[in-house]
Ligand SMILES: O=P(O)(O)OC[C@H]1O[C@](O)(COP(=O)(O)O)[C@@H](O)[C@@H]1O
């Protein structure tokens with residue numbers, strides 16, 4: 398039997414028909430962005446915005462090109478009322494909002510510092526709904542997401558989606574671009590011995606994170622009594638995809654250097670959607686002070702501390718945060 402296409406999976410799994418329409422638009426944006434990324438070095442599009450290319454034209458970065466693709470592909474979905482993009486300061490309203498219309502939050506290109514070194518990047522998205530006719534509030538907490546997911550542009554292009562009950566992974570046919578279900582019911586094992594954190598920030602860490610990493614590094618001889626491995630790609634999509642594939646815990650915590658801005662990663666289009674994916678796969682997602690999806694947002698581009706992945710390790714980190722708060 399051939400694997401179901403994305404459309405067949407969404408229809409068979411009771412996604413609302415309008416949402417199927419939108420997810421197909423997001424999937425086609427992803428296919429186009431995969432193509433842009435693949436051709437990026439060849440076409441000289443890896444440069445920073447504001448540079449002038451050899452023809453004397455202003456050169457666009459792939460971040461901006463990817464944003465344009467998302468806007469173009471998704472603005473036509475009849476129920477999308479607003480777009481909230483990492484690349485656009487203001488919320489883009491497409492219509493007078495009606496109750497139930499979709500609010501689409503996205504990071505069009507995640508991990509873009511990896512573009513010039515030819516490593517995996519991705520796109521992240523989250524969908525919420527307008528609460529009442531005329532309501533222009535886009536600041537709903539993550540529990541209100543009706544679906545979320547990401548695309549990863551690596552050796553193969555994949556599309557991962559959840560509406561909260563299960564996580565499904567689709568791979569793109571390199572010839573046709575069609576996404577087929579290759580990774581049904583993706584799960585994050587509860588236990589892991591692999592963590593991901595940018596250790597160059599160690600001097601800024603607070604006690605709970607230093608304690609966790611010190612104990613992991615101490616290995617068998619330390620209090621955890623086992624060896625840990627570490628991986629950090631500087632592309633959240635790639636790190637989360639690895640965790641969905643073989644487990645692990647990802648940290649971009651609050652530290653003394655980013656405390657003022659609330660962390661590094663963005664709540665509405667990085668932390669919330671990845672938290673929804675990870676929780677639906679059986680993992681956990683915390684700020685260290687509580688579940689990411691319970692954070693009440695105060696701004697569309699708000700940043701938040703992120704600790705997510707295998708449930709047992711997130712619980713250890715939460716308990717270390719509690720110990721530090723109690724002492
Ligand atoms: O360079 P750092 O500090 O390790 O940060 C890496 C993190 O920043 C990000 O690249 C931010 O995403 P963008 O590329 O969308 O800005 C994450 O994907 C990644 O986890």
Ligand SMILES: [Mg+2]
Nearest residue numbers: 504507508667
């Ligand atoms: Mg990002």
Ligand SMILES: [Mg+2]
Nearest residue numbers: 483504506507
């Ligand atoms: Mg980005």
